[in-house]
Amino acid sequence: MNRHTRKFAFFFGMILAMSIAIHVFAQSAEEQAVLTPIHAMFEGMSKRDAAAIKAPTLPGGTMVLMRDGKPAQMTFEAFAERVGKPGTTQIEERIHNPLIRIDNDLAVVWAPFDFLVDGKVDHCGTDLFNLVRVDGRWMIASVADTGTKNCSAK
Template sequence: MKNLLLATLLLGGNFAAFAQTSTAETAAVKQTITTFFDGMRRGDSTMVRSTLAPGAVFQVIANREGKIQVQTEKVAGFLKSVGTPHKEVYDERITFEQVLIDANLASVWTPYQFYIGSTFSHCGYNSFQLVKLAEGWKIVHIIDTRRKEKCK
């Protein structure tokens, strides 16, 4: 029984060590997301693209006539929208509520408010999945909610 308890404690300690992350890794993950939104505000699709992993997926959870749907958005369409000159700044204001990292995988939860220029458009939550590639942390998946009321 003592051996079983000792083995459990040793293995549990090893799993905990894998889940620990450094402040530098957390900062690097946050910087990738910050660069994504800085690029969006600047209308710089190249800057936004630099934060994305190959094959990145964008999705939104939508409520259409009382039915919840998951809609996939084309990344190329998003980049074109960001990079096409527009009068008002696309300004998504986020706060980092939770950043989880294990090895080369990060999951980030951010409430947001989206403005077109100074006009409020909508709010919700983003869930980002990032992977650490040779070039650094890259966004592989974004899914979000969107609403106009009950904003944080």
């Protein structure tokens, strides 16, 4: 192969690899729409704003937080009041590599998460969100998560 042919093959290969990566990792507009209420809830949590935490949730929805093998259940309203209280610590929840499944007006998001307090990971685990589309808007119907302090293995 001459030098120009090798350059062309290299650049063609790079473009092909990037287009495959973009296709594999890009989220569709509908998947992004499903993630919007989740990010809105996280933003409300980081601002400790109870109304913003509740806004993307379905009224009457619930959470199940698994801690040390025991479920802690609460309504979104109770969670929002608990997290929405003023505090001096900065909190932030981040999800990674969400697995999103959508069927008409029902969606599920399964994603590993890190929960940060003052910029450091406090606990981690997996979030499971059930969402429904109501009047064209995705809303969180329920949340379940696992939580552990042993985050070094993740």
